[in-house]
Amino acid sequence: MTEISEVRRELALDCFLLAGKVMMESGAETYRVEDTMIRMAVSQNMMDSHCFVTPAGIMFSPSNDLPTRFVRIHGRRTDLERVARVNAVSRRLVADQLTLQQAYEEMTEIEKTHYLFPLWLQILAAAVASACFLILMGGGWADIPFAFVIGGIGFYIVEMVLIKTRVKFFAEFIGAVAIGTLAVLVVHSGFGNDPDTIIIGSVMPLVPGLLITNAVRDMMAGHFVSGLSMGAEAFLTAFAIGAGIAIVLSF
Amino acid sequence: MNWPLEAFLSFLAAGAFGIIFNIPRKTLISCGLVGMSGWLFYRTYFLLFDDPIQATFAGAFIVAIVAHILAKTFKMPMIIFSVAGIIPLVPGSRAYNAMRNIVENDYMEAVDFAVQALMISGAIAMGLVFAEVIMQLYFKYQAKRTQKKMGFTQE
Numbered sequence: 001m002t003e004i005s006e007v008r009r010e011l012a013l014d015c016f017l018l019a020g021k022v023m024m025e026s027g028a029e030t031y032r033v034e035d036t037m038i039r040m041a042v043s044q045n046m047m048d049s050h051c052f053v054t055p056a057g058i059m060f061s062p063s064n065d066l067p068t069r070f071v072r073i074h075g076r077r078t079d080l081e082r083v084a085r086v087n088a089v090s091r092r093l094v095a096d097q098l099t100l101q102q103a104y105e106e107m108t109e110i111e112k113t114h115y116l117f118p119l120w121l122q123i124l125a126a127a128v129a130s131a132c133f134l135i136l137m138g139g140g141w142a143d144i145p146f147a148f149v150i151g152g153i154g155f156y157i158v159e160m161v162l163i164k165t166r167v168k169f170f171a172e173f174i175g176a177v178a179i180g181t182l183a184v185l186v187v188h189s190g191f192g193n194d195p196d197t198i199i200i201g202s203v204m205p206l207v208p209g210l211l212i213t214n215a216v217r218d219m220m221a222g223h224f225v226s227g228l229s230m231g232a233e234a235f236l237t238a239f240a241i242g243a244g245i246a247i248v249l250s251f
Numbered sequence: 252m253n254w255p256l257e258a259f260l261s262f263l264a265a266g267a268f269g270i271i272f273n274i275p276r277k278t279l280i281s282c283g284l285v286g287m288s289g290w291l292f293y294r295t296y297f298l299l300f301d302d303p304i305q306a307t308f309a310g311a312f313i314v315a316i317v318a319h320i321l322a323k324t325f326k327m328p329m330i331i332f333s334v335a336g337i338i339p340l341v342p343g344s345r346a347y348n349a350m351r352n353i354v355e356n357d358y359m360e361a362v363d364f365a366v367q368a369l370m371i372s373g374a375i376a377m378g379l380v381f382a383e384v385i386m387q388l389y390f391k392y393q394a395k396r397t398q399k400k401m402g403f404t405q406e
Contacts, residue, residue, distance in 0.1 A: 027272075032328060080274045080334070084327045091326065116273050125270035132264035136257065136290070137344050155271075196351070200344050204264075205271060209338040213330060216376045220383060242350045249354045 008100065012044045013062060015104040017071045019086050020051075020058045022111050024073050026082040029214045030055070031221035036090050043094040055226050075166070078210050081115040119159065126205035127152030133204045139197030146183070146192045151202040154179040158206060168233075169240040172206055176244025179203055184248060199245060208237040254291075261290035261339055268335035278331055281321050285336040289314035293340060303342075307371045310340045311378025319386040333379070342371040 016037045023033045033053045037060060041049040052059045055076070061068040086107065093103040116122075130151020131144050139147065158175035162168060179202045186192040211234035219227035265286020269279050293310030297303060318332035345368040352361035 027330075028328065029330060032330075078272050080272050080328075080331050081276075084275045084278075084331060087328055088326075117270050122271055125267035129264045129267035129271070132260040132267070133339070133343070135260055136264065136339065196344075196347065200347050203347070204338065204341075204343055205268075207338060207341050207343065209268070209341065210272060210330075210334050212341075212372070212375070213334055213337055213379065216379050217330070217383070220380055238346070242346065245347065246350050246354050249351055 009046075009062065009066075011100055011104060012041075012046070013060065013069050015100060015107060016040050016051075017058060017060055017069055018104070018107045018111060019090055020053060020060070021071050021073060022107065023083050023086050024053065024055065024058065025076055026086075027076060027078040027080060027210050027214070028083045029221075030218045030223045030226035032083075032087075033058070034223075036087065039094050040090050043096075044100065053223075053226070055229055077116075079114065079116055082110055085110050085115075122159075123152045123156050126155035129205050130154075130202045132201075134197055134201035137197055137200050139201060140193050143192050143194060143198050146186045147198050147201040150179055150182045150186070150198060151205055153182065154202050155205045169236055172237055172240040173244045175206055176203060176241040177247055180245045180248030203241055203245065206237075206241055208234040211237065257294060258287050258291060262287040264339060265290075265335040268338050272334055274331045274335070275327070278321075278325060278327065281325070282332055282335050285314055285317050285321065285332050286339060288317050289336045290339045303367070304370050304374045307340050307342075308374040308378045308381075311337065311375045312382050314340070315379045315382030316386065319382065323390075337375060337379075340371075340375055342368040345371065 019040065020033050020037050023036065024030075030053045034051050037051045037053075037058075038049065041051075041060075041062070046062050048063050050061045055073065057070060057072045059068055059070050089098065089103055089106045089110070092098045093100070098106070117125075127148045131148040134143055134147035135141070154175045157178050158171045161171035161174050165171065180199055183192070183195045183198040183202065186198065187195040192198055211230050215227050215231035215234055218224075218230060262283040266279050266283035268286070269282040274282055289310045292313040293306050296309045297306035300306070314336035315329075315333055318329050318336060321332045322329035345364050349361045349364035349368060352358070352364060
């Protein structure tokens with residue numbers, strides 16, 4: 001094993017931790033983050049490195065006699081495009097198509113930009129998904145415009161409350177209450193037919209699908225800490241939605 | 252059951268979820284196809300055997316298999332493709348009915364729906380697990396075969 005200079009090692013560590021941080025913040029599975037970091041480390045001649053990733057922080061130790069580095073992960077925001085980009089950069093680094101410096105520069109570039117679709121497009125997507133699910137779940141054609149509008153409004157409310165309060169469960173709860181109220185109002189005023197299917201369709205964009213898949217895959221890979229915490233987050237999100245709907249229905 | 256309509260709707264819904272999760276733009280179409288195949292398998296199985304739990308297992312299994320294959324072709328993380336495909340299988344209506352029966356103080360009915368919703372969630376998880384294991388075995392076998400073809404021997 002060749003000895004690497006101090007400067008180069010620091011750069012490599014910065015690069016790995018940045019890659020891990022960006023991936024974890026954008027909604028990658030824990031085991032993929034670990035795998036990516038270890039592969040990058042091996043490509044940079046750090047054979048006995050260790051890495052421990054949780055949804056809240058990443059620890060990385062380059063070898064036994066060197067200091068361990070740690071980064072804290074604060075907010076998470078689903079942005080799978082960033083995951084794909086970091087993955088592509090790490091693949092190219094491992095295949096020696098990029099130098100360490102270039103890889104680090106690309107990582108910082110990815111960290112700075114966000115690739116999210118514009119908010120109006122996301123709201124439109126949520127509205128379309130709600131309308132589709134209304135039909136798939138057995139609703140009537142006459143209810144489509146209501147599911148479309150209510151689904152979009154619900155998604156918008158969740159995003160807004162999330163920006164204002166930063167509490168995810170509260171945002172989902174408020175969104176579910178709004179969806180339930182609107183659906184019941186629409187049916188009471190005589191326009192809509194079936195409140196049940198309207199609510200089910202409109203609530204669908206809030207379902208924590210990414211958390212469920214991540215939790216399952218992490219548990220399978222043996223990462224019980226992150227698997228359980230993501231599973232708990234998914235459960236709490238589902239519970240918040242259910243509680244919001246239940247409050248409306250109990251009146 | 253109206254096949255083309257359901258295929259189109261599930262395609263559209265999965266694509267819309269792709270936008271919400273912000274998957275890379277060039278994978279949006281394939282992501283919709285994953286969602287469509289999962290939903291069509293789920294519906295067909297459900298209509299044939301009338302068992303929502305097994306049907307969900309079949310749907311999730313197909314979603315994960317297709318997602319793995321696409322991940323290999325696109326050289327991207329598998330999760331990009333599977334996420335949107337899983338959403339239509341989530342037992343939304345059963346969870347909703349459970350909640351409504353709890354509010355209406357009809358606990359027996361609520362437990363019935365809640366247990367079904369729980370079993371279906373478990374079926375989704377099991378479908379993902381099975382597909383993952385099978386695909387891993389298959390990729391290992393394939394790698395071995397190519398190595399043999401190229402003249403390497405593996406211990």
